[in-house]
Amino acid sequence: MRALIFIFVLFSTGLFADDYGYSYSKGVAPVSNELYKNECASCHFAYQPGLLPERSWIKLMSNLEDHFDTDASLEPEDNKKILRYLIDNSADKFTNYKRSRKINQSIRSYDTPIAVSQTPYFKKEHREIRKDLITQKEVKSLSNCMACHTTADKGIYSERYINIPNYGRWDD
Amino acid sequence: MKSILLMFVLSLSVFAQSNEVKNYIKTLELEVLKVEPTFKGFDIKRGEEIFTSKHIGKKGKEISCVSCHTNDLSKKGENFFTGKVIEPLSPKANSERLSSVKSVKKWLRRNFKDVYNREGTAKEKGDVLTYINTK
Numbered sequence: 001m002r003a004l005i006f007i008f009v010l011f012s013t014g015l016f017a018d019d020y021g022y023s024y025s026k027g028v029a030p031v032s033n034e035l036y037k038n039e040c041a042s043c044h045f046a047y048q049p050g051l052l053p054e055r056s057w058i059k060l061m062s063n064l065e066d067h068f069d070t071d072a073s074l075e076p077e078d079n080k081k082i083l084r085y086l087i088d089n090s091a092d093k094f095t096n097y098k099r100s101r102k103i104n105q106s107i108r109s110y111d112t113p114i115a116v117s118q119t120p121y122f123k124k125e126h127r128e129i130r131k132d133l134i135t136q137k138e139v140k141s142l143s144n145c146m147a148c149h150t151t152a153d154k155g156i157y158s159e160r161y162i163n164i165p166n167y168g169r170w171d172d
Numbered sequence: 173m174k175s176i177l178l179m180f181v182l183s184l185s186v187f188a189q190s191n192e193v194k195n196y197i198k199t200l201e202l203e204v205l206k207v208e209p210t211f212k213g214f215d216i217k218r219g220e221e222i223f224t225s226k227h228i229g230k231k232g233k234e235i236s237c238v239s240c241h242t243n244d245l246s247k248k249g250e251n252f253f254t255g256k257v258i259e260p261l262s263p264k265a266n267s268e269r270l271s272s273v274k275s276v277k278k279w280l281r282r283n284f285k286d287v288y289n290r291e292g293t294a295k296e297k298g299d300v301l302t303y304i305n306t307k
Contacts, residue, residue: 044254069231070253071285075274140255147255 028099030155033085039074040082045145048155049089050100051116053107057086060114068115099157117142129164138165190263196273197301203294211295219303222296229287237287237300245307262307270305 028050031037037046049057061083064072074082091100106121113119117126126142134142145152148170151161162170197214204211224243229235231253241249245262260266270276280300284292292300 042256042258043251044256065285066230071230071282073278073282075278138255140253144255 025096026098027155027157028091028097029089029094030153032089033082035078036082036085039078040072043070043072044143045152047116047145049086050091050094050097050155051103052090052113052119053092053104054087054090055112056107056114057083057090059112061086097155099155115143129170130167133164133167136166190271192273193270193276193301196276197298200294200298200301204298208295214295214298214302216299216303216306219299219301222292222300223303227288230285230289235287237283239287245304261304263305264307270301276301 028048031041031046031048036049040046052060060067061079064074064079091104094100095104102121103116103119106124107113107119116122122142133139139147145157148162148164149157150163151158159170164170201211201214223237223241226234226236235252239252240258241261246260246265248260249258250256251258259268261269263269263271280292280297284290284296
């Protein structure tokens with residue numbers, strides 16, 4: 001009985017890589033900070049901290065006055081709290097998550113990209129997508145994860161959950 | 173009984189918060205009076221002009237507040253650049269709006285820079301808040 005429970009726990013915590021995409025270890029740790037959600041996700045998708053390494057978050061948070069040509073400035077104390085959360089959960093710390101590990105490994109040590117879409121792993125994964133599918137109004141740009149990755153907010157970017165507007169499922 | 177009490181407490185806090193913003197608008201008025209002694213008060217029409225007129229914004233593109241918030245403030249909008257849904261700006265449709273000074277100041281600072289590529293003056297801020305309040 002005990003062994004059965006143990007196996008059950010193993011499965012439910014996702015230690016076994018599964019084929020159904022429920023295992024978080026396949027994706028990236030989901031967002032768990034309310035301040036981050038409130039402040040950052042009011043304008044764009046709440047990118048998981050595990051999508052960029054620590055040095056990227058530090059660089060990004062040091063220039064919110066000019067955040068991708070938008071003013072996203074915060075009160076200093078809020079900036080500090082959010083940066084702490086981002087650092088504590090950054091891609092270089094969560095290498096047990098597949099996406100975090102792959103993104104982190106793809107970035108050259110002398111580079112500090114401040115957009116997930118600038119990382120080599122991201123670029124490689126999206127290189128075959130037709131331009132018009134990206135620029136269409138339902139998507140707008142590659143920064144809009146949820147437009148195609150229907151489970152992106154859960155940290156799951158598996159192919160099986162992709163649904164590109166006006167195209168459908170994506171198979172490599 | 174408990175729920176009535178809870179509702180009472182909740183309504184009190186909403187009331188207190190909107191008072192906070194009212195006080196903020198008062199301080200804006202005092203600021204304007206310092207530079208414009210004949211100032212007659214904030215104006216919905218001027219606020220509407222601020223909200224709907226187009227300008228070359230921070231991204232170098234022509235944009236207005238309407239580009240994201242739409243012309244109908246009781247409805248949801250959409251971020252012009254990211255596509256992210258924006259909850260209604262009208263305090264009548266969305267009780268969270270104009271309820272916290274911290275939030276009001278933050279968005280005025282950010283959005284004036286985004287649309288006007290500069291900070292708003294006290295008069296502009298008061299006018300546009302007065303306009304939003306009537307929507």
